[in-house]
Amino acid sequence: MRTFLILSSVFGTLVLLAILESFSSAGEEANVSGNFGAAIPGLNTGQLATFEFGRSIFKKSFTRREGLGPHFNATSCASCHEDPVEGGSSQHYRDFFLAGRLNQEGILEKIYPDCTEFNAPSQRTECCLPSMVIPHYGPRGDNENPVASGVEHPSLSQADVVAIRNAPPMFGLGLFRLVSDEEILSRADPQDANGDGISGRINRIEDENNQIGRFGYKCQTASIEAFNRGALNNQMGITSNSIEFAMGPAQDEKPFLDELFEIKTAYAQVAAPMDELTDYDGVQDPELSRGELIALVFFQENLAAPRRGRITSSVRQGESVFLQLGCTSCHTASLNTRIGKIHPYTDLLLHDMGPELADGIIMKQALGNEFRTQPLWGLCEHSPFLHDGRAATVRDAILLHGGEAERARNAYAELNQRDTLMLHRFLESL
Template sequence: MMLQILKKQNFNFSIKKLILLKSLVAIFATGLFAVNNSSDVFTEKLSKKSIFQPIKGLNNKEYDKYILGKSFFRIPWVESPSATTARDGLGPLYNANTCISCHPANGRGNLYTKNNTISRALVVRLSIKNDNSKEHKQIFEKVGFIPEPVYGAQLSINAVHGVKFEGKPNIKYEKKEVVFPDKEVATLLKPIYILEDLNYGKLHKDTVISYRLAPTLMGMGLIELISNEQILKNEDIDDKNGDGISGKANWVYSSLTNKLELGRYTWKASVATVLEQIANAMHNDMGLTTFLHKTQNCTKYQKECNEAPKDLKYEFDVPKHRLDSVEYYLANSKVYKPKEDKEFKKGLELFKQVGCASCHITSFDTKIGKIRPYSDFLLHDMGEELADNRVEFEASGSEFRTAPLWGLALHEKINKKKPRLLHDGRARNFQEAILWHGGEGLTAKKNYMNLSKSKREELIKFLGKL
């Protein structure tokens, strides 16, 4: 039964290394990866379209590829069959019909819509515990988790005509007060997850549910420029230096290379490359097939889904050259870089003093110069209160990748509202996000709480500039 579920995930384990090598040769020959001047990549302009623009220096052919990728990112997909053959294939089960629905202007997703309903940018990831059977071991080796038997890896809130959607997420909150040493009181919101209108029956009794808010797509290509060595030098699995921080890499199976690779993307660093992350999102969020996900996003229990009409013009809903163009678009879009004036540098020193920079390390050196994602791209135990109990490859239920902080300043410009923070969007502001830190983040949290109110405000102001 579980082997059928693996079909829904559709990790293509037969892709040869040669495919990746050819892809990398093409990428490194053009665009961002051929740029040696960081001024062509970064922008200090703080506007809605700051990171929705191409880097400088693309030739006509490169620019055409960039625009093609942008069009497939922002123009809606439709269900099959359709006269719009370049963009049909949506579903049968899906969450959104465009990438931009969850990543407005390439930025972070919103937790709520203008009507105060749950946004499509919040997805529900589903899995069950690994029972260590032979079947589960085979699945886990390649997928990194065991999908829920009936609903698969992710709950789909929409469906095409004639197919039932899977369900709808909702959230309630319990209030929790935190008292500072100076007697200030902060109120946190502890989420209670609710799944409604489950159209395919009850979930497996051991189902683990994790809500995930869409992160920014800014700098996806730059992250691939960071060498493995630079990331791994910050590992300290056994906390040999005794600082209470023991970051570790997540080694994940790549269907491009057919081997374990260093995970860099997703909330648990469970994906190794930009191309795989895009293909995963297309499959899980929009029900689109690619050479990495060849079958529809249906389990064997979903009869109407499996029998839904398919586009027969192309082998996949998204042929490889179109998938490559979306990758090219994301890798060659501008990256916001704040002005590092005197006030910024003062805030940065406080950021380091508190201990935030122990995990949100401030820079990496790359071929285009220094970049500042404010992440070490390693897994850290964030404590019981933030734990989602979901395992992904080597990431435990309480471990998360250090979330990159770059681009936070853009959210309000893009959406006219402040960003919701942490993996499930529970934090309404930067202070709440800090106060949820436990485990390896506990010392930094305590240091922050022990600051004077004016210093706390100074640090919060700095975070708002990133």
């Protein structure tokens, strides 16, 4: 029997929940899979209620009266993470942009456009969410029904780096917090010491206690809390304060809680990383309560991993092809966690993906041509593929691999028809 402490909140009242579940020991299989959008197995009635409360926040469409804006390109988390259910990926119509300007040292800087067109004090330029380019949305319309403003955002003319992002699925995401640093570092080879052409490396996040980044296309944040605060602020203009824990009767449990919910935010994600956020839109900050943020994080931390499809002889043959191509050098078949093995098919490391996929966006230590190995579990239930959604099919995505993956890509392109079919059946089973 293993005990894991989870912090939860229902309507602002903090409670400590001990999840008592007969998880497997490290090295055995973890019981963490389920239907898309379901909770991981083992949550009790109260925990499931908190999970569903978090889901309701995830699906909630915010209004101007509740803090939406001054800039936004969605009104809810589920607006983008919707396919096949809430917590999933998005189609192209929900793609968004990142933009910046390279300084003389080659470092990507944010752009701080004039806010006067959005009825905000021009000296308060942080209200304009400088990491985002949102060309057509602003705080027009009434409080309950904000609409597209038609005002062109001034950032684009100042930017020399512009990139597109497609929202990734979130199923099983919280399990990456249970992968130890040692497990990730054991696969890192930044200098390619073994000469295999693969040189995965970590992204350390100084603003998050120098932890190893696990989340985002560039491993740019170490916690789901930080990523959430950034997405809420950048995508919807919803402000929140970082979750902090008062010392009290449960003070001995605080280290466990800090491990799950970080108290710092990611600089690449939010406008004010070390401070409470404010956006000067006339709504009192924070616009998302502490209890709502905790429930939202709880929901995402506890989304079940995708359930594996039926393993047929064709799937096993395809897995052999996957191994022979060298795909597992990055798309690692399993990771050890504190509750057993999981199978996301990622090493949680950054890799050079070549000039074709490079977008110039630098996040922390991640360069413009580097991306985290994207997990493959649940692959059959979402498209498009890649960080910018440019690949409509799995084949398209593989053929766009370059850099460290070039050798595997070329080998894939030379496969005969039967081996290609078997490989695709394997990928569809994940």
